[in-house]
Amino acid sequence: MELFLEYLKAFVVGGAICAIGQVLIDYTKLTPARILVSFVVAGVILGGLGVYQPLIEFAGAGATVPLTGFGSLLAKGVKTAVQEKGLLGALTGGFTASSAGIGAAVFFGLLVALIFKPGDKA
């Protein structure tokens, strides 16, 4: 039961964040690229203000998997790095925290591009 509730929370919070994105697509002139940028920057701000961490504790992957979670991860990484290295940490923290995700995207992107052929839609 507890496990079910945990998954339900992840589902609802993650779904809700995505639904906000869809509202922006349908009702504003924001292009998908702008929406992604907005979500990441919003995540940095919310993470920096300490508002996002409680949501992560509540919903787990429901809050970390959307790009707002990526943004909050950047803020968290910067904070840790500034504590350790001072001002230099402001530059290194974001990349350190996001390195696994970005590294994976670059490398798997390269592999997939090498292995697969571009295809038509339809």
Add this chain to the structure above:
Amino acid sequence: MTNKDYEQLNKKASPPSKSYINIPYAFLIGGIICTLGEFLSNTYQGMGMEQDTAGAVVSVTLVFLSALLTGLKIYDKIAKHGGAGTLVPITGFANAVVSPALEFKSEGMILGLGAKMFVIAGPVIVYGISASIVYGIIIFLFKLY
């Protein structure tokens, strides 16, 4: 006919997006991807990983799955219905990296695949990292850490 008059005509003639379908779909598919993330996180922690490490490995796993589905031409088919549900999770970021790399391979390995890889997702890195640096400078200056 002025531009404004025409804009009015155009608004009436253009069908609006079917939000009553799009939004529930975005919720559903986004929710499913996040639930998958939660399941993976539990599985990895069950294997003895720490929470932070498990979180990173979850990201890597989702990115891998998205890259694979992009290569198999499945991700864009899900995205047609999922909309923001496939755009907003980290899988959408991965799709935005992989799809131009694959598509522009025909313009060569360096200026095609390599250079175009971040043509869509680049801004996310640029503004995400920049925002975090600004945040870092602020907390450093005001000793908020």
Add this chain to the structure above:
Amino acid sequence: MSSKLGKYTYRMDNPPSVLAYAAIGSKKESEGPLASYFDIINEDTTFGEKSWEKAESRLQKDAVNKALSKIQLSTGDIDCVFAGDLLNQCIGATFGLREMGIPFVGIYGACSNMAEGLALSALMVDGGAMKKTIAVTSSHFCTAERQYRFPLEYGGQRPLTAQWTVTGSGAAIVGERVSPPYIKAVTLGCIEDLGIKDANNMGAAMAPAAAATIKRFFEDTCTVPDNYDLILTGDLGQVGSDLLHQLLEREGYHLGKKQADCGLLIYDRETQDVHAGGSGCGCSASVLCSYILPAVKDGRIKNMLFVATGALLSPTSVQQGESIPGIAHLIHLSADDDTKTRPSTAGGM
């Protein structure tokens, strides 16, 4: 020599014939209602080529060769080819036709290319400078997506106003008067822009140009929509067609059921997920050369206007926030060259 009627229309004194025509489509077109009318359908959208751009070049080459073979002509019989497409620097046309050895005039009017090529052909042939010319154009869904929008594998949603780029090509050989279809008049369009900025709503961007060109033709020839069996617009799609009717209604011209749109004919919007309809140079070109010209040839359509429309945007202009200019050229096609149906300043037919 063609004589000028009014300010914008040229009447052919000796109406040139469309001697032969050919249309090529691919998978999506093969699933549409006009599939059986195409000369060549290749369900492999790569056409066996290594890149999408090569595939599009192939479309033009095959369309020209098919049209030539229908009347046993060779490339040496052709005085000039008017060709264009949507790709940067029109490489669909230039690469497709480079081995043909036909004097080449590259044209760009976006999706209005077919009417532009036919208009130039008719003027050249009627003027006596050339005996036989070819108008050809093409579009390919994949090259257009790559250039104007997103990589094909990118997961995005298309708004309901968006149109689907036709993978296809149409080629028409124009020569001196022998048999129908005849080109009786052409009206060259001006660039019109009523401020539409949404690149996902090109029908709305092009409708003002179509309305302006059609109105000018009616004024120049003193005719009305009822004088024609069909007014065929290029690729306005559903949104653009609705707007065209409204714009012309305001000018006092009621199109009613006379108007049809190539973008709405080529696909089944209910089942093919194409949203507002088809688009691309290949849309009006392939519909004209597959479904329409045979009907004019055997008289099922006696008198019609072909109004191909183009959206003159580029990825750069869209990113810089510019509005989208539109253009439309008009070709008056007829099954007979009887002077009674020829538009004239003396009150039309």
